[in-house]
Amino acid sequence: MGFEQFGIISFTGITKTEEFVEFLKKNELRGTACKHCGAKFFPPRSDCDTCLASDMEWFPIAGEGTLVTFTQAMYAPAGFEKDVPYVLGVAEFGDGVKVFGRMDKSLSQDSIKAGMKIKIRIVSLDNERLSYELTSA
Amino acid sequence: MAKVAVIGVGQSAFVRSYPGSIRELAFEAYREAMQDAGIKTEQVDASVVCSAPEYDKQRTPAGLMAEYLGLNPQPTFYVESVCSSSSSGLRTAYALIASGLHDVVLVLGFQKMSEISSAESQERMGRGADIQWEAPFGTMMPAYYAMYARGHFEKYGTTEEDLALIRVKASTYGQINEKAMFRKAVDLEKIMEPKYIATPLKTFDCCANADGSSCVILASEEKAKELCKKPVWIRGLGMATAPINMAARDTFSGLKCAQLAAARAYNMAGITPADVNVAEVHDCFTIAEMMAYEDLGFAGPGEGRHLIRNKETYKDGKIPVNVDGGLLSKGHPIGATGGSQIRTIVLQLRGEAGAMQVPGAKIGLVHNIGGVGIYGNVSIFGVE
Numbered sequence: 001m002g003f004e005q006f007g008i009i010s011f012t013g014i015t016k017t018e019e020f021v022e023f024l025k026k027n028e029l030r031g032t033a034c035k036h037c038g039a040k041f042f043p044p045r046s047d048c049d050t051c052l053a054s055d056m057e058w059f060p061i062a063g064e065g066t067l068v069t070f071t072q073a074m075y076a077p078a079g080f081e082k083d084v085p086y087v088l089g090v091a092e093f094g095d096g097v098k099v100f101g102r103m104d105k106s107l108s109q110d111s112i113k114a115g116m117k118i119k120i121r122i123v124s125l126d127n128e129r130l131s132y133e134l135t136s137a
Numbered sequence: 138m139a140k141v142a143v144i145g146v147g148q149s150a151f152v153r154s155y156p157g158s159i160r161e162l163a164f165e166a167y168r169e170a171m172q173d174a175g176i177k178t179e180q181v182d183a184s185v186v187c188s189a190p191e192y193d194k195q196r197t198p199a200g201l202m203a204e205y206l207g208l209n210p211q212p213t214f215y216v217e218s219v220c221s222s223s224s225s226g227l228r229t230a231y232a233l234i235a236s237g238l239h240d241v242v243l244v245l246g247f248q249k250m251s252e253i254s255s256a257e258s259q260e261r262m263g264r265g266a267d268i269q270w271e272a273p274f275g276t277m278m279p280a281y282y283a284m285y286a287r288g289h290f291e292k293y294g295t296t297e298e299d300l301a302l303i304r305v306k307a308s309t310y311g312q313i314n315e316k317a318m319f320r321k322a323v324d325l326e327k328i329m330e331p332k333y334i335a336t337p338l339k340t341f342d343c344c345a346n347a348d349g350s351s352c353v354i355l356a357s358e359e360k361a362k363e364l365c366k367k368p369v370w371i372r373g374l375g376m377a378t379a380p381i382n383m384a385a386r387d388t389f390s391g392l393k394c395a396q397l398a399a400a401r402a403y404n405m406a407g408i409t410p411a412d413v414n415v416a417e418v419h420d421c422f423t424i425a426e427m428m429a430y431e432d433l434g435f436a437g438p439g440e441g442r443h444l445i446r447n448k449e450t451y452k453d454g455k456i457p458v459n460v461d462g463g464l465l466s467k468g469h470p471i472g473a474t475g476g477s478q479i480r481t482i483v484l485q486l487r488g489e490a491g492a493m494q495v496p497g498a499k500i501g502l503v504h505n506i507g508g509v510g511i512y513g514n515v516s517i518f519g520v521e
Binding site: 017072 | 337
């Protein structure tokens, strides 16, 4: 259907938010916002827990964010070993929207600091897989 | 508030690889607790079985354990909150008794982690995160807690050495706990060797997988007074949750679920942090203990490092914490850990903790966290 293409490994391919991957194919990272009450969500969800509606529109996460925290993993869980070492981080964008994901592998260890400016980059992986990463703005 | 007491405790030794199956492992803790309580199987009204799934192949483990422990035809079921499963079991058992449904309830925690590889174990733990949105990046517990360590360092200036001092303490007490996996002292230099697991956490900042079981038997006030010479009373229980997604977390320098669980437990017990004589906290990683000092109110935000630097959390200090070696020395058999923490506090309050005894302990606290602060459980016990 599409969602199984997201990420390095997929654990579930069936979700009502599969349009997320269609946006990745268009080079965009998007979250969902409730059309009824305006609540914003990232990661995306199809149901609003604020007002119980299931009527979302997709909003873009673009521009500059700030790196809140990060870690360089020297070991990986089964299935991810070939990527080691890799950096995971959380960046905060406008409206309090935060994004968790991998950081750009080409960034040097010395250059990664909490507070640095971040932008999102959509990445193509092997086997037609798609993901996003946090890179320096 | 209903008065419910602990009338029996037991645990297996926590080991790297138990030479038996999960039922045999569970039986060790069960036997010890039943002998401690001095009761027979017919006197147990119900059991609650706790573990994290997918480390062994037995589905519906409660049914299996009920048979093997001799607890048919009593009611039983499975309770899980990852690393705080047996504290959730305690909460459930308390409610079963307080409601009047049962008088004596047994909580059995177990985990056998040695039948799968270390990488597979981390894979299971990585799927203890959101499998749609986070697990696809290759997540694991050390990486999550490492992000909290980084957050704590950034906000408060805590250092890797501050965290290392926590492991030094853990190893001191691991030496005197027969049930612990790691029985040798480790010095600061060794802990500080730059063998990173996920920066800034190094090998010795992390607890080890282990095989183990624990058992806690609770009774109503009437039964406790009838059956037990030294009942240890549940004074307060607090539980809270936080979003499983990191993107939904407010801060990365403390665990909100622990702060809220602690507030609820202190409120129910009618005490303040200063009233606690001895505590067991969830030191799955050194940073987890550092945050626990602050989340429990033993130190102000960011001031946890002063407690450990000044040895205030050693046995002779202001607030002894993890003087049974903690998860760092005992190992962390996920479903059994909470029960082991509870057992240590119960022994402390009975005056039966031997070399680990904190003299005159009257109020004890257990802080048991599931995942990277998805589930926070704080339980307070008292001699009266």
